Structures are given as C-alpha cells and as structure tokens.
Amino acid sequence: MKALLSLFPVYLLLVISGCSGASNPTIKLGHALDTSHPVHKSMVYMSELVEQRSNGELKIEIYPSQQLGTERELVELLQIGSVGITKVASTTLENFAPSYQVFGIPFIFRDDEHRFNVLEGAIGQQVLEDGEDYWFRGLCYYDAGSRSFYTKEKPVMTPDDLDGLKIRVMESRSAMEMVSTLGGSPTPLAWGELYTALQQGVVDGAENNAPSFYLSRHYEVSKYYTINQHTAVPDVLIISTHIWNSLSEEHKQILQQAALESAEYQKTLWAEASAEALAAVKEAGVEVIYPDKTPFQEKVAPIYQKYENDPVIGDLMKQILELE
Amino acid sequence: MGTLKTAIDAVLKQLIIVVMGVLLLDVIWQVATRFVLNNPSSFTDELARYLLVWLSLLAGAYALGQRLHLSIDLFANRFSRKTELWLDNLVQLLMFIFSFSVLIIGGSRLVWITLYLDQTSAALKVPLGYVYTVVPLSGLIMCFYCLFFMVQNVRDIRKGTSHIDKQNPGDIIT
Numbered sequence: 001m002k003a004l005l006s007l008f009p010v011y012l013l014l015v016i017s018g019c020s021g022a023s024n025p026t027i028k029l030g031h032a033l034d035t036s037h038p039v040h041k042s043m044v045y046m047s048e049l050v051e052q053r054s055n056g057e058l059k060i061e062i063y064p065s066q067q068l069g070t071e072r073e074l075v076e077l078l079q080i081g082s083v084g085i086t087k088v089a090s091t092t093l094e095n096f097a098p099s100y101q102v103f104g105i106p107f108i109f110r111d112d113e114h115r116f117n118v119l120e121g122a123i124g125q126q127v128l129e130d131g132e133d134y135w136f137r138g139l140c141y142y143d144a145g146s147r148s149f150y151t152k153e154k155p156v157m158t159p160d161d162l163d164g165l166k167i168r169v170m171e172s173r174s175a176m177e178m179v180s181t182l183g184g185s186p187t188p189l190a191w192g193e194l195y196t197a198l199q200q201g202v203v204d205g206a207e208n209n210a211p212s213f214y215l216s217r218h219y220e221v222s223k224y225y226t227i228n229q230h231t232a233v234p235d236v237l238i239i240s241t242h243i244w245n246s247l248s249e250e251h252k253q254i255l256q257q258a259a260l261e262s263a264e265y266q267k268t269l270w271a272e273a274s275a276e277a278l279a280a281v282k283e284a285g286v287e288v289i290y291p292d293k294t295p296f297q298e299k300v301a302p303i304y305q306k307y308e309n310d311p312v313i314g315d316l317m318k319q320i321l322e323l324e
Numbered sequence: 325m326g327t328l329k330t331a332i333d334a335v336l337k338q339l340i341i342v343v344m345g346v347l348l349l350d351v352i353w354q355v356a357t358r359f360v361l362n363n364p365s366s367f368t369d370e371l372a373r374y375l376l377v378w379l380s381l382l383a384g385a386y387a388l389g390q391r392l393h394l395s396i397d398l399f400a401n402r403f404s405r406k407t408e409l410w411l412d413n414l415v416q417l418l419m420f421i422f423s424f425s426v427l428i429i430g431g432s433r434l435v436w437i438t439l440y441l442d443q444t445s446a447a448l449k450v451p452l453g454y455v456y457t458v459v460p461l462s463g464l465i466m467c468f469y470c471l472f473f474m475v476q477n478v479r480d481i482r483k484g485t486s487h488i489d490k491q492n493p494g495d496i497i498t
Contacts, residue, residue: 079437080437095444095446134442134443164362166358166364171370176447185363186366187358187366202358
C-alpha cells in the first residue's frame with residue numbers, strides 16, 4: 001500500500017504543472033517555417049517591438065521549424081490555449097473557419113494592389129474577426145505572394161497543357177477543386193514528401209510561390225515554372241482568444257500595432273526573397289514561363305458560379321470583386 | 325470480470341481486423357487510382373491517416389490486454405513472486421493514471437472542443453471530433469484492462485499463485 005500512497009505527490013505534480021501555463025505572461029509563438037524565411041524574421045521583429053514597448057512586461061517566445069507541430073496541429077493547440085500565437089496559410093484555416101475559403105478562389109485578386117486593399121481594408125478585417133467564433137483571432141496578414149504551377153517534364157503554356165497531369169495540392173477542398181477545374185488531376189500530398197514524389201514521378205508537378213519553390217529545392221527536379229499566379233492565399237497570424245482576452249487593453253494595443261508593423265516590414269522582405277528566388281531558379285536552369293493568364297481565368301469561371309449563392313462566402317466574394 | 329474481458333477482447337480483435345482490412349483496401353485503391361487510372365483519388369490519403377490512428381490506438385489497447393507491450397523484466401524476474409506481482413500492480417497503476425488523465429479526460433476534452441468548434445477534415449469533410457472519439461474509447465478499454473490485472477494480481481497474492489509466466493511474460497497462464 002505504501003507504494004501506492006507514495007505515488008500521490010507525483011500525480012499531484014503532474015496535475016499542477018499541467019495547469020500553470022495560463023497565467024504565464026510569456027506568449028508562445030509556434031510556426032512551421034525555417035528561420036531564414038521572411039515571415040520568421042518579421043515575427044522576431046514583432047516580438048522585439050512588443051517587448052520594447054511594453055517595457056518587458058509582455059514577451060513572445062518563438063518556436064520555429066515545426067518544433068511544436070505542423071500548421072494544423074498548431075491551430076488545434078492554439079484553440080486549447082497551449083500555444084498563444086501561430087502563423088498559418090489561410091488554406092489551413094478553411095477547415096476551421098469557413099470565411100477563409102474566399103481567399104482560395106483562383107484569380108480572386110486582380111493584382112497586388114487590389115489584394116492589399118482587400119486584406120488591409122474592411123473585408124480583411126472582417127475575416128480576421130470571424131475566427132473569434134472558433135477561438136482564434138486574426139492579428140494580421142503576411143504576404144505569401146501568388147502561387148504558380150511548376151512541372152517536371154511538360155511546360156504549361158495554356159490550361160490544356162494541364163490535361164491529365166498529376167498536380168500536388170495542399171490538403172484543401174478549394175485547391176483540389178481549382179486544379180480539377182483547370183483540367184489537372186489534383187493529388188493531395190504532404191509538402192515534405194513532394195521532392196521524392198516529383199523525382200519518382202508520383203506527381204508530374206506542383207504549385208507554389210517562388211520562395212517555396214526555391215527553398216524546397218524542388219527546382220532540382222522540375223524544370224518548368226509557369227507564372228500564371230492562379231491563387232494568392234495569404235499567411236495569417238492568429239492568436240488564441242483565451243490568451244487575447246487575458247491581456248490588458250494596453251498590451252492588446254501594443255501587440256496589434258506590432259503585428260501590423262511587422263506585416264509592413266515583411267512585405268519588403270518578401271519582395272526581396274521572391275526576386276532572389278526567381279533569379280536563383282533561373283540560374284539553376286529552370287525555364288520560367290510567363291503565359292497569357294486569360295485562358296486560365298476563363299476556365300475557372302464555374303468556380304465563381306458555384307460560390308455566387310454560397311451562404312458563407314458568396315457575399316464576401318462579391319465585395320472583393322467590387323472593391324477598387 | 326473475466327467474462328467481460330473475454331468479450332471485450334473478442335470485439336476489439338474483430339474491430340482491429342476490420343480496420344486493418346479497410347486500411348489495406350484503401351491504400352491499394354490509392355495506388356490503383358494514381359498509377360492505373362491516372363486520376364488520383366482525393367480522399368484515400370486522409371482516410372488512411374485516420375484509419376492508422378484508429379488502428380494504433382485500438383491495437384495498443386488490445387496489446388495491453390494481452391500483455392504484449394514491450395517491457396524490461398530484468399529486475400522483475402529476480403524478485404520473489406509476491407514482489408513481482410506488487411511491482412506489476414505499480415506498473416498497472418501508472419498505466420491506469422496515464423490512460424485516465426490523458427486519454428479519457430484529455431481525449432474527451434479534445435473531442436468536445438473539436439465538435440463544438442465544428443472542425444472538419446479537408447477531403448472527407450467529416451467532423452474531426454468523430455475521428456478523435458477513439459482517444460477516450462481506447463483510454464476506457466486500457467483503464468479496464470489495468471483494473472482487471474490489478475484485481476487479478478491481488479487475488480494471486482492472496483492465493484499464492486501467479487498468472488504471469490516467468491519464462492515468457494507475454495503469455496498469460498489461464
């Protein structure tokens with residue numbers, strides 16, 4: 001019996017240590033990116049601003065490179081309150097808060113200027129706040145450029161070239177739908193498995209922005225990069241509502257302001273990274289193709305018709321299209 | 325309690341066989357659609373992942389009931405039979421605490437939160453809360469097995485017998 005009784009302190013300790021996280025003034029920020037990524041650098045910038053302006057009262061600890069989990073796991077941890085802040089692609093959030101689907105519609109933004117007007121204006125703010133029903137609040141958007149196709153053997157000049165090509169997509173309904181509407185066969189695959197999949201011919205191509213194409217070294221196994229810019233899904237910085245509501249008004253303002261400033265800072269970093277990446281892949285022998293975007297845009301018209309009367313994002317879509 | 329264990333064993337075994345079978349068919353279908361039909365199926369990858377979660381948790385519980393989990397019995401074997409049984413009780417208690425607090429309480433909370441927040445999977449569009457129900461379920465079964473073994477150990481101590489086979493701890497003398 002003594003052996004059983006002696007266990008009680010151990011059990012108590014487990015329970016107590018499990019509960020102490022909430023009152024900690026340090027906010028944990030976990031994300032899935034490498035430390036050389038522009039978004040990571042912007043987060044470091046943000047945490048410095050926050051610490052400086054709150055006189056060290058509010059601190060943000062950053063855990064990069066999937067130390068705390070993949071994007072989806074991080075959102076789940078954030079909803080429970082184990083992680084305070086994380087950065088996710090808006091496609092990941094589609095499964096958590098439906099309004100984010102609107103950013104996954106192909107060619108929804110006319111150009112970069114239109115995109116920033118939407119994201120930084122009332123529509124972007126509304127989507128950020130919609131997450132609160134699902135226990136996370138959006139702080140700001142980070143630029144993730146626009147995504148384009150890259151293929152292994154066959155260059156893509158028109159949507160017809162995609163016919164029968166197996167294209168790796170993210171785990172998202174809208175991404176699968178987009179590729180199949182354009183004529184390709186969408187193949188959901190983990191990002192980490194893509195290099196080998198391209199090499200061995202499991203898929204014929206994939207789609208992503210220039211820095212990801214470059215940093216993942218996929219350019220070594222796919223020789224054609226078609227800049228058709230079909231989607232421009234932003235990255236979103238979100239905070240758990242449990243943590244957000246526990247902050248004082250002053251700290252909320254400091255954090256929100258720092259997030260917005262880091263987003264501005266990230267834009268310039270991103271532009272540099274994109275230009276560098278594109279130059280580097282060209283140097284490595286990748287043929288970069290700038291096709292006529294019109295046939296791609298025409299081919300995705302059914303997606304617009306489908307979402308027109310959607311109760312969740314139909315209105316949002318119209319507002320975005322009408323915005324100057 | 326013994327008959328209840330036999331019943332749970334049997335049901336669990338059948339369930340694991342079915343899950344493993346579906347998993348096998350699912351993966352074959354995935355390969356077939358990718359390389360033969362050239363039109364990859366969008367749901368197989370996700371289904372395989374969730375089936376594997378179910379398989380590992382249920383089979384983990386089953387293995388606990390059969391005492392098939394790896395254990396280092398270097399010291400346990402050197403003790404007298406009675407001490408060995410007490411030691412086993414301690415091990416079972418630790419497993420019980422883990423299963424109860426992490427799998428049952430934590431798992432139920434996870435199920436509740438994901439259902440409440442309406443989280444759905446990307447390809448199949450099933451509420452993830454249903455997928456996660458396996459966590460408290462397997463926890464419940466594990467707790468039952470731990471209790472069962474503890475009761476049996478105490479009985480053995482009283483009677484001076486042992487149901488743990490010294491030479492081969494994986495086998496239970498029945």
